[in-house]
Amino acid sequence: MGSKWKIILLILVTLVLSTVFMTIGADGNWEYVLPRRGKMLAAFALTGGAIAYSTVVFQTITGNRILTPNIIGLDSLYLLVQTFIIFVFGSLSFVMTTANVNFVLSSFIMVGFAFLFYKLLFRGEKHQLYFLLLVGFVLGTFFSSLTTFMQVLMDPNEFQTVQNRMFASFQRVETDLLFITGTVFAILTLLGLRYRPYLDVIALGKDHAVNLGVPYDRIVKRLLILVAALISIATALVGPIMFLGLLVANVTYELMRTYEHRVLLPASMLVGMSSLLLGQLVVEHVFTFNTTLSVIINFVGGVYFLWLILKERKS
Numbered sequence: 001m002g003s004k005w006k007i008i009l010l011i012l013v014t015l016v017l018s019t020v021f022m023t024i025g026a027d028g029n030w031e032y033v034l035p036r037r038g039k040m041l042a043a044f045a046l047t048g049g050a051i052a053y054s055t056v057v058f059q060t061i062t063g064n065r066i067l068t069p070n071i072i073g074l075d076s077l078y079l080l081v082q083t084f085i086i087f088v089f090g091s092l093s094f095v096m097t098t099a100n101v102n103f104v105l106s107s108f109i110m111v112g113f114a115f116l117f118y119k120l121l122f123r124g125e126k127h128q129l130y131f132l133l134l135v136g137f138v139l140g141t142f143f144s145s146l147t148t149f150m151q152v153l154m155d156p157n158e159f160q161t162v163q164n165r166m167f168a169s170f171q172r173v174e175t176d177l178l179f180i181t182g183t184v185f186a187i188l189t190l191l192g193l194r195y196r197p198y199l200d201v202i203a204l205g206k207d208h209a210v211n212l213g214v215p216y217d218r219i220v221k222r223l224l225i226l227v228a229a230l231i232s233i234a235t236a237l238v239g240p241i242m243f244l245g246l247l248v249a250n251v252t253y254e255l256m257r258t259y260e261h262r263v264l265l266p267a268s269m270l271v272g273m274s275s276l277l278l279g280q281l282v283v284e285h286v287f288t289f290n291t292t293l294s295v296i297i298n299f300v301g302g303v304y305f306l307w308l309i310l311k312e313r314k315s
Contacts, residue, residue: 010255047234081110
């Protein structure tokens with residue numbers, strides 16, 4: 001089956017899952033069900049699309065299908081920001097109770113951190129990308145340690161609020177946030193279109209890309225900022241989902257069997273949305289809300305991650 005027909009099949013699967021999600025168990029209560037589920041559907045599309053897009057681009061840059069953008073510590077930074085605000089100002093502070101302010105502040109801090117991080121580390125050193133990943137991993141661990149330290153000192157009631165932020169939630173998404181996130185997501189993906197032709201060449205490796213005339217360092221820096229911005233808005237919108245990008249990107253590679261990013265990017269976004277829809281249906285109708293979507297995704301993604309490591313080791 002050609003890539004074109006696979007994309008059409010993914011679109012049909014996404015439409016079917018969306019229809020099932022919007023209509024199952026509605027019992028005629030459309031005025032209540034449609035707006036509530038419609039917001040969640042939009043959140044699935046934005047979150048799945050942003051994480052899938054950024055993960056495929058990041059793995060192309062690094063040349064590694066096991067790494068995800070979360071390795072530079074953005075998830076840990078998000079939790080640190082939320083914990084710090086509650087630790088210093090309390091869970092009833094203006095920043096915590098006003099979703100728009102919290103979203104903008106969290107996104108701004110994460111994108112600002114990524115920008116400074118890349119600016120400081122990209123200074124013409126050889127193999128700087130691997131050094132960047134190492135420093136990002138160390139910083140992520142440092143952020144997690146600070147977060148844990150503040151949580152230990154925190155009032156138990158305040159800690160419960162922090163716990164709610166530690167797991168992704170699609171139920172608490174506000175309509176205003178969907179509009180802001182959708183606008184930013186559209187702008188970022190449109191900006192990314194101009195760099196899409198470079199991705200097929202960058203996938204060959206730095207030496208080949210440079211030999212073929214690609215301004216490698218400049219393009220990679222801009223793509224990494226794009227990746228960080230997409231991950232930041234997705235995380236600020238619903239919370240951290242650690243293994244979604246890894247799962248979606250590798251499933252896309254197996255389905256599409258191509259290195260063309262004009263195919264991989266839209267396909268991964270469709271797989272990302274479909275995965276979240278399928279996971280939510282399982283949470284609602286199999287586990288009857290006894291678990292959360294992020295737990296399902298992280299469990300399946302974690303098992304898949306271990307399988308990928310064992311597969312790479314054998315090969």
